[in-house]
Amino acid sequence: MSNFAIGVDLGGTNLRIAAVDEQGQLVEKVTLETKVALGRDHVISDMCGAIQRLAEKYKNSAELLGIGVGVPGIVDLHTGYLHDSPNLPGPDYPVRAEIERHLKTTVVLENDANAAALGEQWLGAARNFPDMAMITLGTGVGGALVLGGKIWHGMLGMAGEFGHTTIEPEGNPCGCGNRGCLEQYASATAVVRMAKEAMASGGAPALARAIQSDAEFDAESVYNLALQGDEDARRVFRRVGRALGIALATLVNSLNLPMHVIGGGVSYAWDAFAPAIFEELGRRSMVYAATAPTDPMAAGQGASTRKTIITRALLGSDAGLYGAARLPMMAAVTRR
Amino acid sequence: MSNFAIGVDLGGTNLRIAAVDEQGQLVEKVTLETKVALGRDHVISDMCGAIQRLAEKYKNSAELLGIGVGVPGIVDLHTGYLHDSPNLPGPDYPVRAEIERHLKTTVVLENDANAAALGEQWLGAARNFPDMAMITLGTGVGGALVLGGKIWHGMLGMAGEFGHTTIEPEGNPCGCGNRGCLEQYASATAVVRMAKEAMASGGAPALARAIQSDAEFDAESVYNLALQGDEDARRVFRRVGRALGIALATLVNSLNLPMHVIGGGVSYAWDAFAPAIFEELGRRSMVYAATAPTDPMAAGQGASTRKTIITRALLGSDAGLYGAARLPMMAAVTRR
Numbered sequence: 001m002s003n004f005a006i007g008v009d010l011g012g013t014n015l016r017i018a019a020v021d022e023q024g025q026l027v028e029k030v031t032l033e034t035k036v037a038l039g040r041d042h043v044i045s046d047m048c049g050a051i052q053r054l055a056e057k058y059k060n061s062a063e064l065l066g067i068g069v070g071v072p073g074i075v076d077l078h079t080g081y082l083h084d085s086p087n088l089p090g091p092d093y094p095v096r097a098e099i100e101r102h103l104k105t106t107v108v109l110e111n112d113a114n115a116a117a118l119g120e121q122w123l124g125a126a127r128n129f130p131d132m133a134m135i136t137l138g139t140g141v142g143g144a145l146v147l148g149g150k151i152w153h154g155m156l157g158m159a160g161e162f163g164h165t166t167i168e169p170e171g172n173p174c175g176c177g178n179r180g181c182l183e184q185y186a187s188a189t190a191v192v193r194m195a196k197e198a199m200a201s202g203g204a205p206a207l208a209r210a211i212q213s214d215a216e217f218d219a220e221s222v223y224n225l226a227l228q229g230d231e232d233a234r235r236v237f238r239r240v241g242r243a244l245g246i247a248l249a250t251l252v253n254s255l256n257l258p259m260h261v262i263g264g265g266v267s268y269a270w271d272a273f274a275p276a277i278f279e280e281l282g283r284r285s286m287v288y289a290a291t292a293p294t295d296p297m298a299a300g301q302g303a304s305t306r307k308t309i310i311t312r313a314l315l316g317s318d319a320g321l322y323g324a325a326r327l328p329m330m331a332a333v334t335r336r
Numbered sequence: 337m338s339n340f341a342i343g344v345d346l347g348g349t350n351l352r353i354a355a356v357d358e359q360g361q362l363v364e365k366v367t368l369e370t371k372v373a374l375g376r377d378h379v380i381s382d383m384c385g386a387i388q389r390l391a392e393k394y395k396n397s398a399e400l401l402g403i404g405v406g407v408p409g410i411v412d413l414h415t416g417y418l419h420d421s422p423n424l425p426g427p428d429y430p431v432r433a434e435i436e437r438h439l440k441t442t443v444v445l446e447n448d449a450n451a452a453a454l455g456e457q458w459l460g461a462a463r464n465f466p467d468m469a470m471i472t473l474g475t476g477v478g479g480a481l482v483l484g485g486k487i488w489h490g491m492l493g494m495a496g497e498f499g500h501t502t503i504e505p506e507g508n509p510c511g512c513g514n515r516g517c518l519e520q521y522a523s524a525t526a527v528v529r530m531a532k533e534a535m536a537s538g539g540a541p542a543l544a545r546a547i548q549s550d551a552e553f554d555a556e557s558v559y560n561l562a563l564q565g566d567e568d569a570r571r572v573f574r575r576v577g578r579a580l581g582i583a584l585a586t587l588v589n590s591l592n593l594p595m596h597v598i599g600g601g602v603s604y605a606w607d608a609f610a611p612a613i614f615e616e617l618g619r620r621s622m623v624y625a626a627t628a629p630t631d632p633m634a635a636g637q638g639a640s641t642r643k644t645i646i647t648r649a650l651l652g653s654d655a656g657l658y659g660a661a662r663l664p665m666m667a668a669v670t671r672r
């Protein structure tokens with residue numbers, strides 16, 4: 001076993017802690033329930049307990065390089081405070097200081113979308129691509145940018161909010177204050193809303209039946225109908241793809257990156273939305289048109305093709321865990 | 337006199353060549369007519385003659401660090417070929433090799449919008465901001481990105497095309513193939529088109545009079561009417577500002593940069609369009625809302641305020657000339 005780090009993915013349902021070695025091999029993964037109802041201090045205490053047990057277990061086999069924690073919400077990298085976190089609700093919280101007080105050592109804190117991008121860049125779809133962007137389709141739409149192998153934080157760590165790219169200037173109101181954000185057309189929430197809009201218009205019988213009969217109706221239900229060939233469900237995912245295509249056209253024209261990874265829960269529906277992405281991109285981005293691969297849906301393009309690649313994520317929900325473990329390995333960079 | 341470099345701005349009307357020292361002092365500037373009608377070889381020959389005279393004149397006073405040339409059009413940084421240049425029309429052209437053949441020395445080639453951004457970053461509005469973006473409002477809308485003090489080229493030198501950010505997905509067709517690009521609402525061409533649209537709608541008497549009586553009616557004519565208080569002309573510039581605000585909201589959310597410079601010919605109308613920029617940005621970008629200066633129209637904010645600044649360019653048409661001279665001073669970077 002080579003030197004290792006401990007990565008944490010603090011999700012709303014599960015708290016996941018892993019020891020990962022420098023080669024990206026998973027040494028051990030622990031999954032706990034995130035007991036948000038018991039309060040933030042309880043969650044932090046559970047997390048630190050698991051970290052300590054893992055650190056203790058492997059400390060005689062290899063050197064512990066550090067601890068990285070991916071948290072949802074806006075992380076102020078200078079103060080270590082967490083703002084507006086759905087999984088650790090409450091007023092602004094000195095999360096880094098709290099963890100460090102428990103563990104009596106420093107930790108590297110990162111936004112969870114950034115950690116996931118770093119994971120995909122290190123070991124997943126963007127391996128060998130030091131410059132890449134990731135768009136994460138979940139309850140909302142997150143994003144992250146890696147430039148020169150490092151997370152691009154921008155001035156205050158707020159960069160990478162591709163979910164709030166304006167798609168329709170007078171479109172659906174978004175929680176961020178804008179209208180018509182990508183998040184309003186490409187998140188799991190948006191998929192369900194668009195399915196309900198289709199039902200309300202009266203012309204989507206299969207969607208209507210599913211919505212009315214299934215108490216757990218969600219974005220995956222829409223995808224299942226699309227797989228079965230239901231045209232209304234397929235249209236919902238074409239809207240997802242169109243919105244992603246418009247956002248990606250602007251991103252490709254702005255940064256001319258070689259690699260763009262689409263991850264998050266909704267990315268299981270890749271086959272249903274990806275064709276619309278490439279259709280939009282081809283006509284909306286001259287940079288893409290000049291650099292498009294012959295078969296954009298084909299996976300596994302190399303890093304030296306000088307083509308603009310849009311592809312799905314490979315690490316699933318582990319991306320954030322690997323990325324979090326990667327953080328202390330490159331801590332000098334992320335703590336700049 | 338400290339060491340110096342020679343910068344060239346190859347514009348459609350004027351060919352401008354300057355010797356600039358390492359402190360950014362202009363040593364001498366030469367302006368020639370760009371005789372495009374006589375062919376590309378003639379233009380290159382005129383340009384190289386002027387470069388040689390300047391180099392000869394100062395070679396005994398200080399060391400010549402190199403020669404940088406800003407050209408409009410898409411420059412392939414690897415091959416030194418120029419594609420689609422309005423000022424050097426014709427098939428793809430090995431412009432770097434041609435210049436080097438004349439001068440018998442290497443030159444650094446750069447897209448003109450990138451050179452202008454580097455000029456503003458070195459000596460203008462973005463001085464002391466190693467991370468900045470520039471949007472250039474001219475006949476079209478160009479753009480450039482400087483990260484860590486270096487031009488961000490992306491994979492093939494095509495980054496920074498902010499003029500082709502989608503503003504209205506089903507808006508005006510753009511020459512790039514997309515619809516509703518920023519360029520369709522914020523270029524000098526767009527200002528004239530929007531003025532004519534206002535005239536066609538029948539409700540813009542002052543614009544109609546100016547369009548019909550002035551053979552040289554252009555974007556500046558619209559601005560003059562706006563200055564005189566004509567509401568229809570003012571509305572045209574509010575549309576410019578709205579489009580810029582939408583594009584900047586996406587840019588600020590994506591990169592969280594501290595500094596954004598608006599330059600190019602149309603930037604004289606800053607007072608007429610800037611208020612609409614800030615109005616749109618405030619409601620469309622949560623990152624901007626969290627980091628907006630108290631008075632966004634006030635110039636001269638410092639580099640350490642941790643605010644998101646949008647401001648007008650300071651070097652006017654000299655930005656590209658200074659930026660071109662800067663190129664060989666940092667050649668190791670731009671030739672990567």
